[in-house]
Amino acid sequence: MQRMPMIERENISGDLAVFYDSVAALLGRVPRFYRTISSAPWLAMCFLPINATAQRQWPGTRISGRVKELVVIKTSHVNGCEYCYAHNTALGAAAGITEDEVIALSSDEYLKSATLSDAEKAAVRWAEAMTRNTAGKDDALFAELKEHFPDGEIVEISMVCAMFNMINRLTDSLGVPIEEQAEIDLIKPSLNLDPAKVKDYVSWMAGFWPHADFDSLNRQAAEAAERPAEAAE
Structure with missing residues (x-):
């Protein structure tokens, strides 16, 4: 049974939208798992590169x-x-x-x-x-x-x-x-993970992280999660 709302791409903008685009670039799509955990956007953003590099096949991994x-x-x-x-x-x-x-x-x-x-x-x-x-x-x-x-x-x-x-x-x-x-x-x-896409993502996140309005993204995620289901595809 679904217990949590899912944040849909069409209900977000700004940094959260860029994050979703990055999920799609690294994982092939934005799965419902990420649409769910993005209610905690900063943790979801930090988890993405670990998820991608640990699970996918790329030159930096030996398995x-x-x-x-x-x-x-x-x-x-x-x-x-x-x-x-x-x-x-x-x-x-x-x-x-x-x-x-x-x-x-x-x-x-x-x-x-x-x-x-x-x-x-x-x-x-x-x-x-x-x-x-x-x-x-x-x-x-x-x-x-x-x-x-x-x-x-x-x-x-x-x-x-x-x-x-x-x-x-x-x-x-x-x-x-x-x-x-x-x-x-x-x-x-x-x-097969493209290391250049990981670099682009990590560079993007590092670029705004020191100057980020952390609460602003939390508010955006909370507001997007409250959008009615009809707004989603």
Whole structure:
């Protein structure tokens, strides 16, 4: 059940509108998740570059989009987060994850998969352990993970998993409704992140941040959230 209002693009202007344009540039569209959390605009603005760089495939990350999405899909399935599961099976398809692999990830069948590598299976097992909060005591699993990934890659895998545990809980707790499939599929071209777009966004935010009227943007977000649903597309 939807618990929070969504802020629609046509109801905003100024810096908040620029932010929405940046979300679309980095993530392929402005998902309902961002339309919901933008009621806290400054936190949403700070979260965007972490979300984009941790999850997407780009030269600054050492983990492929395929591995990241395997981790995200498993995390979201364990948490029962239908919103994130729907979005990331779509992004996972763009990363080369097949429907059969998605089905296998919904149980322990992925451990028998002939198409998942041993490294991918270890990453998924680690994601499941982190999500169930058993990873900290599972030294054997950590040792297995280290057989396949160097330290930096383990950090990246763990950050993606931890980030989606947070996103899963936000979307479920705030009741963010799932979009239609056509809108969800707009996520697919965003698999490969353009670092120049991240630089543009961070530079834009850094440019006005020291001189920002923080309360002004909070007021704009609150007013936009109060617009009637008929004003939205």
